[in-house]
Amino acid sequence: MTSPTTTATPVRRDRRGRQPKPPFPRGIMGTFARIAMSGTRPAGAVDADLATSELNRYGHILTGPGIFLPKPLRFLTRRIAENSDGEELMITSPRGVREFYSHGRDDIDHEIVKDMYLRFGLGTYSPFLLDGPAHVAARRALTPELTQAAVEQYREMSIEVLDRILDELPVGEPVAMHDVFYGFTQEVILRVVLGLTDQAEIDDAVAVLHRFVRIGTNSMLRFWPVTVALMLAQPRAKRFGDKPMDRVPLVRRKVDRLLARKIAEFRADPSDACIGSRIVKARLTDDTWTDKKFADLFRTLLFAGHETSVSAYSWALDLLLHNTPERELLIAEARAAETDTYAQACNNETLRMHSPFWAFGGMARRDLTVDGYRVREGAAVFTISSAVHYDPQAYPSPYEFRPERFLDKTPDRFGFVPFGVGKHRCPGMNFYMIEANIVLHRIFGRLDLRPAGPPERGHVALGALTRPSRGMKVLIDHRRPAGEVPCYRATTQREREQVAAMRAPIPEDFPVDSSPVVPENVHPAGAPMPAVCPVTGARA
Numbered sequence: 001m002t003s004p005t006t007t008a009t010p011v012r013r014d015r016r017g018r019q020p021k022p023p024f025p026r027g028i029m030g031t032f033a034r035i036a037m038s039g040t041r042p043a044g045a046v047d048a049d050l051a052t053s054e055l056n057r058y059g060h061i062l063t064g065p066g067i068f069l070p071k072p073l074r075f076l077t078r079r080i081a082e083n084s085d086g087e088e089l090m091i092t093s094p095r096g097v098r099e100f101y102s103h104g105r106d107d108i109d110h111e112i113v114k115d116m117y118l119r120f121g122l123g124t125y126s127p128f129l130l131d132g133p134a135h136v137a138a139r140r141a142l143t144p145e146l147t148q149a150a151v152e153q154y155r156e157m158s159i160e161v162l163d164r165i166l167d168e169l170p171v172g173e174p175v176a177m178h179d180v181f182y183g184f185t186q187e188v189i190l191r192v193v194l195g196l197t198d199q200a201e202i203d204d205a206v207a208v209l210h211r212f213v214r215i216g217t218n219s220m221l222r223f224w225p226v227t228v229a230l231m232l233a234q235p236r237a238k239r240f241g242d243k244p245m246d247r248v249p250l251v252r253r254k255v256d257r258l259l260a261r262k263i264a265e266f267r268a269d270p271s272d273a274c275i276g277s278r279i280v281k282a283r284l285t286d287d288t289w290t291d292k293k294f295a296d297l298f299r300t301l302l303f304a305g306h307e308t309s310v311s312a313y314s315w316a317l318d319l320l321l322h323n324t325p326e327r328e329l330l331i332a333e334a335r336a337a338e339t340d341t342y343a344q345a346c347n348n349e350t351l352r353m354h355s356p357f358w359a360f361g362g363m364a365r366r367d368l369t370v371d372g373y374r375v376r377e378g379a380a381v382f383t384i385s386s387a388v389h390y391d392p393q394a395y396p397s398p399y400e401f402r403p404e405r406f407l408d409k410t411p412d413r414f415g416f417v418p419f420g421v422g423k424h425r426c427p428g429m430n431f432y433m434i435e436a437n438i439v440l441h442r443i444f445g446r447l448d449l450r451p452a453g454p455p456e457r458g459h460v461a462l463g464a465l466t467r468p469s470r471g472m473k474v475l476i477d478h479r480r481p482a483g484e485v486p487c488y489r490a491t492t493q494r495e496r497e498q499v500a501a502m503r504a505p506i507p508e509d510f511p512v513d514s515s516p517v518v519p520e521n522v523h524p525a526g527a528p529m530p531a532v533c534p535v536t537g538a539r540a
Contacts, residue, residue: 004344009082009099009110009369009372010372011160011369012372012373017375019369019372019374020088020374021063021087021373021374021375021376022059022061022062022063022089022370022371022373022375023058023062023063023373024062024063024064025058025059025060025062028055028058028062028064028065030055031051031052031055032052032064032065034046035048035051035052035460036127036460037038038457038458038459038469040461043083046457047457047458048358048386048457048458048459048460048466049353049354049355049386049458049466050386050399050458051391052358052384052385052386052387053290053382053386053387053389053398054090054387055090055092055386055387055397056093056387056388056390056391056392058092059092059093059101059371060091060092060093060095060096060370060371061089061090061091061092061096061100061370061371061373061375061381062089062090062091062092063087063088063090064072064088064090064382065088065204073139084363084380084460085376085377085378085379086376087376087378087379087380088379088380088382089375089379089380089381089382090165090359090381090382090383090387091370091381091384091387092383092384092387092388092391093387093388093391093393093394094388094391094393094394094412094414094415095371095414096370096371096383096388097383097388097414097415097417098360098414099364099369099370100368100370100381100383101414101421101422103368106364106365107364107365107366107368108363108364108365109131109362109363109365109380110131110135110244110362110422110424111128111129111130111131111135120302121252121299121303122296122299122303122304123292123295123296123299123300124296125292125293125296125297126136126296126297126299126300127139127142127297127300127427128300128304135424138297139281139423139538141279141297142279142284142301142425142427144298145278145279146427146428146429146430146431147430148430148434148496148500150492151430151431151434152359152434154188154191154192155434155438155489157188157191157192158188158435158438159188159438159442159487160451161184161188161191162438162439162442163442163446163482165180165183165184165421166443166446166447166479166482167482168443169476169479170476171476171477171478171479172328172475172476172477172507173475173476174452174473174474174475174477175452175473175474175476176471176472176473177313177314177317177471177472177474178310178311178467178471178472179471179472180316181309181310181313181314181439181472182210182306183206184439185306185309185310185313185435186205186206186209186210186306187202188306188435189301189302189306190202190205190206190209190302191274191275192274192275193259193274193275193298193301193302194233194259194262194274194276194279194298194302195262195273195274195276205258208254208255208258209255211254252299252350255299256295256299256494257304259294259295259298259299260291260295261297262276262298263280263291263294263298265278266280266281267280267284267524270284273465275301276294276298276301278287279294279297280294282348282436292501293471301428304426304428307356307465308356308357308426308432308465309356309432309435309436310355311354311356311465311467311468312347312350312351312354312418312432312436312465313436313439313455314467314468315350315353315354315456315458315468316346316347316350316436316439317443317472317474318451318455318468318472319346319349319350319353319354319401319458320346320440320444321449321450321451321474322401322455323401326346326401326403327444329342330342330343330346330440331444331445333441334440334442334444334445334488335445335485335486336442336486337441337445337485337486337487337488339488339495339498339499340437340441340488340490340499341407341408341498341499341502342403342407343436343437343440343441344391344406344433344437344499344502344503345403345405345406345407345502346403346440347433347436347440348364348403348405348406348411348416348502349401349402349403349406351416351418352389352395352405352406352416352418353389353390353401354386354458354466354468355385355386355389355418355466356418356419356465357385357418357419357420357464357465357466358384358385358386358460358464358466359382359385359463359464360382360383360385360417360420360421361380361382361383362380362381363378363379363381364376364377364378364379364381365377369474383417385417385418386466388415388417389415389417389418391415394415395414395415402422406502407492407502408498408501409502409504410501410502410503411502412425412443413501421479429503430503433503437488437499438487440484441487441488442487444478445480445485446479446482447476447478447479447480448476448478448479449474449475449476449477450474450475450477451473451474451475452473452474452475453470453473454470456469456470456472457470458470467515477513489491510536
């Protein structure tokens with residue numbers, strides 16, 4: 001079945017008969033000032049997600065506070081992004097997302113806008129920065145390893161690692177769970193991607209990886225100007241390829257040495273021991289896959305495979321600790337270990353309220369129309385996740401934590417965008433969803449805990465990621481032995497299909513295996529009203 005379509009808005013005309021560009025609302029600069037200050041002291045003074053949600057009130061697409069330069073100076077923006085004209089637009093509703101991303105693949109460059117944020121950390125061959133055939137090749141290397149069936153292989157290992165970490169937490173003392181989640185996810189991803197098994201080696205690698213990702217915890221106010229300065233100093237001379245700027249971040253060197261050693265091992269002794277070794281083994285005779293390509297791919301897996309997950313786990317914990325009825329339902333489900341559908345609904349609602357990606361962007365390759373306005377060729381178009389997710393027409397009472405919005409419902413792929421949209425969406429969606437359910441079940445099944453401070457507040461880091469500001473501190477009052485709390489494991493295809501149906505529809509490029517296929521409902525959760533209510537399914 002197909003999802004509901006949105007009729008394209010008629011073209012708008014100004015008094016002179018011209019198609020206008022999207023409006024630049026009064027007050028928008030104040031909103032962005034609060035967002036930019038969200039990562040500064042005192043921690044949590046401004047919640048970036050709540051401030052961002054205000055953008056939704058202004059319309060479906062807006063002109064943002066981008067780099068406005070006269071034509072003689074626009075070459076500066078093209079040093080940052082090829083073909084850019086300096087215009088920055090923001091999509092702030094599910095309808096706007098649907099209209100923009102319903103254009104053809106040749107109309108939108110999905111990756112070029114990400115370059116200014118991610119090139120220096122991930123490398124120029126990161127799947128997040130590639131487009132066209134290069135992107136397809138990278139996705140085909142990754143997707144067989146990230147289907148639901150493939151990820152299920154790591155369930156027992158993840159439970160074992162998490163239970164060991166929970167056993168080491170102090171009882172009766174404040175614990176910063178954000179850092180705990182860093183340790184858990186980094187160890188899991190190092191085991192899964194690089195096949196590390198020696199605990200001492202894992203601990204050393206976790207320390208290196210932790211330092212690498214912590215570089216990006218500065219606020220947007222600090223990070224963005226530095227990034228722009230670096231991009232202006234080192235233009236995109238070539239779309240793909242080695243560039244001197246790839247070697248600038250000194251903190252990356254230890255990560256790169258680890259990756260170089262593992263790639264050499266995978267080439268010398270091909271095996272199916274881990275994701276990395278299988279990817280290298282399948283491409284040993286393909287000369288286009290250089291060590292640098294493998295390194296950028298694996299670096300992306302190491303970073304993207306855990307950084308966003310850590311924030312999402314912390315937000316889920318925070319929301320459940322401050323919403324007692326929902327927490328009690330989750331505890332009952334975790335200790336019965338008969339299903340994990342409510343955990344899935346809690347994780348979906350968490351991603352709606354606090355998407356790890358504050359925004360993701362594309363660039364118009366030709367003149368387009370969204371909400372009747374002109375989107376000029378070369379305009380950078382950012383989808384603002386929190387503005388989309390707080391749209392009251394898609395999610396009634398959007399500021400309330402209501403996991404039932406997603407219970408046994410398939411999210412709308414244009415109204416629920418924590419992983420991006422379409423084939424350029426994060427391929428690690430299944431990995432996160434399965435791990436997130438394990439995290440909620442084991443923590444709330446085994447621990448009696450309470451918040452050690454006020455509710456968390458979000459700040460924008462790395463110019464595009466939303467993190468909690470206070471470290472998600474809790475007090476553990478009691479811990480049950482791991483053996484006394486059963487672990488849920490899906491035993492039938494029906495159970496797998498039930499929880500899979502609560503995820504966003506699977507991108508078309510996932511290979512066919514035993515994983516359930518997620519169709520798009522006629523009335524998905526998060527589809528804009530008045531066509532249908534995403535909670536009750538009733539027509540307005």
